[in-house]
Amino acid sequence: MSNHNELPTLAVWKFASCDGCQLSLLDCEDELLTLAGVVRISHFTEMSRATTAGPYDVSLVEGSITTPADVHRIQEVREASRRLITIGACATAGGIQGLRNFAASGAYAATVYAHPEYIASLDTSTPISAHVDVDFELHGCPIDRHQLLEVITASLSGRRPVIPGHSVCQECKARGTVCLLVSQKTACLGPVTRTGCGALCPAVGRGCFGCFGPADTANTSSLAATLRHQGTPAIELSHLFRTFNACAPAFLEESVSQGGPVPVTRGRPPTPTSGEEGR
Amino acid sequence: MSHGSGSTRSISVDGLARVEGEGSLKVEVHDGHVTDVALEIFEPPRYFEALLVGRHFTEAPDITARICGICPVAYQMSACAAMEDACAVTVDERINRLRRLLYCGEWIQSHTLHIYLLHAPDFLGYADAVELAEHDRAAVERGLQIKRIGNLIMETVGGRAVHPVNVRVGGFYRAPDAESIASLAEPLRRARDAALATVDWVAGFDFPDVSGDYRFVALRDVGRYAVEGGRPSSSDGLDMSPAQLAGLIVEEHVVRSTALHARLSGRDPYLTGPLARYGLNGSSLTPLAADAASRAGLGPVCTNPFRSIVVRAVELVFACEEALSLVESYTPPDPPAAVVTPRAATGTGATEAPRGLLLHQYEIDASGTIQRARIVPPTSQNQLTIEADLRLVVQNALDLSDDELQWRCEQAVRNHDPCISCAAHFLDITVVSS
Ligand code: SF4
Ligand code: SF4
Numbered sequence: 209m210s211n212h213n214e215l216p217t218l219a220v221w222k223f224a225s226c227d228g229c230q231l232s233l234l235d236c237e238d239e240l241l242t243l244a245g246v247v248r249i250s251h252f253t254e255m256s257r258a259t260t261a262g263p264y265d266v267s268l269v270e271g272s273i274t275t276p277a278d279v280h281r282i283q284e285v286r287e288a289s290r291r292l293i294t295i296g297a298c299a300t301a302g303g304i305q306g307l308r309n310f311a312a313s314g315a316y317a318a319t320v321y322a323h324p325e326y327i328a329s330l331d332t333s334t335p336i337s338a339h340v341d342v343d344f345e346l347h348g349c350p351i352d353r354h355q356l357l358e359v360i361t362a363s364l365s366g367r368r369p370v371i372p373g374h375s376v377c378q379e380c381k382a383r384g385t386v387c388l389l390v391s392q393k394t395a396c397l398g399p400v401t402r403t404g405c406g407a408l409c410p411a412v413g414r415g416c417f418g419c420f421g422p423a424d425t426a427n428t429s430s431l432a433a434t435l436r437h438q439g440t441p442a443i444e445l446s447h448l449f450r451t452f453n454a455c456a457p458a459f460l461e462e463s464v465s466q467g468g469p470v471p472v473t474r475g476r477p478p479t480p481t482s483g484e485e486g487r
Numbered sequence: 488m489s490h491g492s493g494s495t496r497s498i499s500v501d502g503l504a505r506v507e508g509e510g511s512l513k514v515e516v517h518d519g520h521v522t523d524v525a526l527e528i529f530e531p532p533r534y535f536e537a538l539l540v541g542r543h544f545t546e547a548p549d550i551t552a553r554i555c556g557i558c559p560v561a562y563q564m565s566a567c568a569a570m571e572d573a574c575a576v577t578v579d580e581r582i583n584r585l586r587r588l589l590y591c592g593e594w595i596q597s598h599t600l601h602i603y604l605l606h607a608p609d610f611l612g613y614a615d616a617v618e619l620a621e622h623d624r625a626a627v628e629r630g631l632q633i634k635r636i637g638n639l640i641m642e643t644v645g646g647r648a649v650h651p652v653n654v655r656v657g658g659f660y661r662a663p664d665a666e667s668i669a670s671l672a673e674p675l676r677r678a679r680d681a682a683l684a685t686v687d688w689v690a691g692f693d694f695p696d697v698s699g700d701y702r703f704v705a706l707r708d709v710g711r712y713a714v715e716g717g718r719p720s721s722s723d724g725l726d727m728s729p730a731q732l733a734g735l736i737v738e739e740h741v742v743r744s745t746a747l748h749a750r751l752s753g754r755d756p757y758l759t760g761p762l763a764r765y766g767l768n769g770s771s772l773t774p775l776a777a778d779a780a781s782r783a784g785l786g787p788v789c790t791n792p793f794r795s796i797v798v799r800a801v802e803l804v805f806a807c808e809e810a811l812s813l814v815e816s817y818t819p820p821d822p823p824a825a826v827v828t829p830r831a832a833t834g835t836g837a838t839e840a841p842r843g844l845l846l847h848q849y850e851i852d853a854s855g856t857i858q859r860a861r862i863v864p865p866t867s868q869n870q871l872t873i874e875a876d877l878r879l880v881v882q883n884a885l886d887l888s889d890d891e892l893q894w895r896c897e898q899a900v901r902n903h904d905p906c907i908s909c910a911a912h913f914l915d916i917t918v919v920s921s
Contacts, residue, residue, distance in 0.1 A: 224531040228556020228649040234604060235638060235648055237631040241624070244617040255604060256615030257897070274531045304553045305533040316537035329532050350556060350649040408646045412653045412661040417549065419650070447542060452553065 216364050219251035219264040221285050223271025223278050224305055224333060228350040229296035230254055230270050236353050243357075247364065262288030266363045272298045272305060272333045279330075279339065286340035291363050294336045295356065297349035301421055301456040304349075305333040309455060309471045331472075335455070344369060349419040349452035352404045372403050373424035376416050379407040388415055395440045395448060400426035400458070421453035428462035442466045512896060514881050524877045526870055526900065539860040544570050544829055544851045545656050551847070551862065552650045555906055557600070560593040560641065561840030562847075563654045564715055569847040570656045572729075573834025574827045581820035582658040584813055585644060586715045588668075589651070590838070591810035592640025594714070595678065596648065597841035598803045599637060601904045602685060603630025606796050609898040610692040626688065629681050633803070636671075636678040640810060643667055658824030668817045675814060679807035683779055686800040690783035694793040695895070697883055699876055701790055702755055703763035704868070706839050712771045712805055713764070714839050720767055721757065729837035733848045736863055756871030759843030760903060761798040762789055773812075776805035792876050792902040799904075829855030840865055842904050866905045873903050 220230050234240065234255065250260040267289035273279055286292055294300050302309065308316045309332050317329060336342055346359050346369075355371055362369035376398040380387065388394035388410050396415030398407065402423045409416045422428070432445055440448075446468035449459040455471070464470050515523040535554055539547060547566040552559035564586060571578065603626070604616045613619045620627040638648040644663055645651025653660050706717030707726070719725070719732040727735075757763075765780075766788040772780065780801045789798055833850045843865030850859040880899040884892055 224533055226553050226556040226559075228553070228559070231556045231600075231649055234600065235634075237635040237638070240631065241617070241620055241627065244620070249615075249617065256617070257608075257894075258614035258618075274533070278531065303533075304535075304538065304550060307538040308534055311537070316534035317532070333533075349553065350647075405647070409652050409660075412646055412659075414652065414655075414660040444543070447546065451546075451550070 213248070215246065215248040216265040217250040217260070217262075218247045218360070219262070219267045219285075219289065220249075220254070221251070221267060221269045221271075222254070223269065223282070223299070223336075224274040225271030225296065225298045225303065227254060227270070229298070229348075230268070232295075232351050232353040232356055233268070236357060239357060243360070247360075263290060264288055265290050266360065267292045268360075269294050269299050269336050270296055272302045272335060273339055274305060274330050274333045276330065282336060282339050291343045292336075292340065293344045293346060293359055293363060294342050295346045295351050297347065297419065297421060297452040297456075298333075299336045300345045300347055301453045302333040302335050304452050304454070306455040307450065308333055310450075310469045312472065333455075346371065347402050347421045347453075348404050349421075352406075355404055374403050375399055375423040375426070376401045376403050376405070376407050376410070376420070379403045379405075380410050383407060383411070385410045388413065389434070389438075393438045395435050395438075395444065397431070397448060399431050400428050417448060417451060418459065419452050421456045422458035426458045428458050429465065432462055432466060512877070512900065514877060514896060516881065516885065519885060521878045521882050524874045524881070526874050526877070536860045536862060539849075539857050542857050544573070544849065544855040544857055545827075547847075547849065547857065547860075548654050548656060549650070549652075554862070554864070556649050557597055557906060558593060558840045558842065558845075559650045560590055560645065560654075561838060561845050563651065564590060564838045565836045565840075565845045565847040566849075567654065567656050568716060568729075568836025568838060569834045569849050570836070570851070571825075571827060571834070572836055573832040573849060573851055574829055575832075576657065576825050576827050578658055578825045579820055581818060582823070582825065583715065584817075585659060585662065585820060588810055588813040588817075589641060589644040589654070590714050591806040591813070592637050592644065594806040594841050595637030595803060595810070596634055596641065597637075598799045598806070599630050599634040599685075601841075602689065602796055602799055602803070603627060603634070605904070606799075606898075606901055607689065607692075609894070609901060610689075610796070629684060633678045633681045633685070633807075636674045636807075639674060640671060643671060655824055657827040658820065658822075660823065662819035662821065662823040665817060665819060668814055668819075671814045672811060675807055675811040679775070679804065679811060682800065682804040682807045683775065685803060686779040686783050686797065689796045689800050692796070694791060695880070695884070696791070697793060697876075697880055698790045699758075699792055699872075699879060701762065701766075701872065702757040703766045704757045704759050704844060705763040705767045706837060706844060707768060708771075710771065712768050712773070712809070714809075716838060719837060719844065722763075722766060728835075729846060730833075730835040730848075732837065733835050733846055733861070733863070736846070736868070738863065738867065756875060757868065758872040758903075759865050759868050760795075761802055761843075762792070762795055763843065764839060765789060765798045765801065772801070773805050773808040775808050776801050779804050792880075792899065795902050795904075829853065833859075842866060842906050843869060864906070866903075869903050869905065873900060873905065876902070 297303050359369040389396045394415040397418040398416040401416050401418045402420040404420045446463045446466035449463040453459050511527040513525045548563040551562040551566045608619050641648045646653040703722040706713035707720040708717035783797050831853045835848045837846045846863040848861040
């Protein structure tokens with residue numbers, strides 16, 4: 209490719225995560241080679257040995273900040289990136305590993321490791337927006353690959369990505385899935401969870417467990433009251449709000465209202481990340 | 488980066504690519520002998536074994552899936568197996584077959600990712616699959632086509648490719664209808680043919696002449712290639728239950744790693760994964776896979792770690808053939824899940840993740856609340872053997888230039904498809920010679 213060096217550059221970065229969100233890029237089997245023809249993938253260690261120095265036009269960041277070294281690394285990534293997009297619940301809300309924010313300092317490390325002193329790990333897992341400015345947040349655990357392609361395409365052409373902020377509930381109605389909450393009294397977070405997955409769980413008869421995090425307008429207390437009334441115990445409700453997006457403000461507050469432990473304050477509390485955009 | 492001064496040469500690289508996770512690697516050579524090798528894992532710990540405590544036993548499959556986005560089904564299946572063991576529940580064979588189909592989807596997806604996107608570029612001298620595609624687009628497109636079909640199985644059975652939503656302790660939320668499973672047959676026939684072409688393609692690569700002295704550990708199943716269950720067995724005669732294996736595995740926490748190193752008590756390091764499965768269960772491969780293995784010249788046991796790519800391709804043929812036969816004989820399980828009532832007990836589950844044996848053990852109370860969790864991923868079990876491999880590979884390749892030796896080391900690590908996100912991304916390779 210003769211004009212290869214003039215193509216816009218894309219970088220993919222990993223922090224504490226499961227690699228599932230960046231895998232979503234490799235899962236774009238039909239589009240991957242086309243994409244590689246219109247952008248230069250300059251840094252993506254899961255895919256390539258070759259890396260080129262920044263600055264990068266678009267950086268995709270997966271994972272949360274959990275180590276002192278990563279607190280510094282994310283600053284470097286921000287400085288090297290024109291647009292920084294966070295992908296997935298780890299990067300936008302701290303992920304499942306954010307559950308440590310509710311435990312006593314050091315308790316988790318001592319459970320897993322014989323020598324916690326060997327481990328350079330923070331007591332908190334925080335989203336990227338708690339550390340640097342973020343241009344766009346894409347939600348989901350994992351993200352949806354069609355949404356990812358939309359975000360990359362929009363970012364490259366300098367327009368705002370078209371990603372809806374309404375709830376899973378509306379998507380069930382659109383695809384004609386019978387409401388589990390009403391018909392089966394199933395505990396379902398669909399009314400307060402951001403759309404994006406295509407309402408997958410209700411389609412298999414399972415209540416939504418909130419993997420895309422809170423929708424733009426999420427009335428969690430009204431849903432919680434309904435679920436309590438239908439017989440879901442408080443502890444179960446607290447756990448339901450406390451998984452991959454446990455530290456997203458709307459879910460965090462509701463889990464605390466249901467009696468879950470409050471986050472232990474250690475300097476910087478989990479930072480609000482409810483909007484689609486950090487700035 | 489490379490620099491030399493007098494009799495000392497040292498090579499270091501920031502970041503071993505095309506693996507899942509962050510770590511580093513050091514090799515030291517004194518007077519022509521490898522004296523120290525260390526695979527260091529710096530993946531930030533995520534403390535799953537701690538955060539599971541206090542959660543309900545039904546949450547383990549979805550929570551542990553988030554340990555690894557490349558092999559979530561493995562985590563879901565081992566978690567389900569452990570919880571069902573704790574609650575003394577055996578699931579219906581139709582549920583088991585649907586699990587096996589879902590698992591074949593993950594093997595197809597993960598093996599194709601590794602063969603085409605992560606490993607083949609090493610043999611052909613390319614930085615990545617994009618560069619490979621500039622020279623042989625048809626090959627990469629073939630790989631992506633197979634991978635897509637693996638994902639299609641996971642979407643059809645599990646609802647989604649990364650972190651499926653349809654799996655529950657006891658079985659599935661909803662059994663896919665017969666038509667949607669039947670629609671997988673045609674794509675699977677294409678995948679099977681493309682997988683056969685894959686074996687021929689990789690069998691033609693150049694392989695460094697290296698042979699490891701491996702102790703293999705894999706599950707063994709009756710009459711079939713073990714995937715979603717079986718008894719842990721070893722090449723030196725062990726045969727035991729998953730619980731007994733859990734009792735034998737000693738995990739050490741060493742200073743250089745956020746992963747725990749596993750040994751079997753009192754014995755040497757061991758290897759799990761494709762080479763081990765093939766060595767122990769090769770006779771139970773499906774017919775086309777067995778043919779492909781002999782055409783590729785594999786023999787009954789393969790001890791050249793570089794040829795693991797051929798074994799993986801043979802397993803890819805197996806997974807396609809097996810999935811096709813499961814699709815053709817599919818009857819929806821009814822009910823789609825067994826009822827699992829919690830009781831105070833400890834349960835152990837072991838299944839064959841694409842990278843090797845994955846063990847889960849949980850202690851739950853009578854209400855089903857998790858009291859203790861232990862997860863032993865394949866990469867922690869393989870880490871000591873990967874280090875032994877590096878020693879062997881470097882010792883046999885000291886005539887290579889710094890750059891070539893470094894690439895060879897990276898390749899030696901990638902031979903075992905390590906999932907560092909599982910074990911605890913970023914391998915930093917240093918070769919110090921004096
Ligand atoms: S958000 Fe979920 S899928 Fe994405 S990296 Fe984190 S754990 Fe994995
Ligand atoms: S329905 Fe809810 S839990 Fe299920 S995939 Fe969609 S957002 Fe995630």
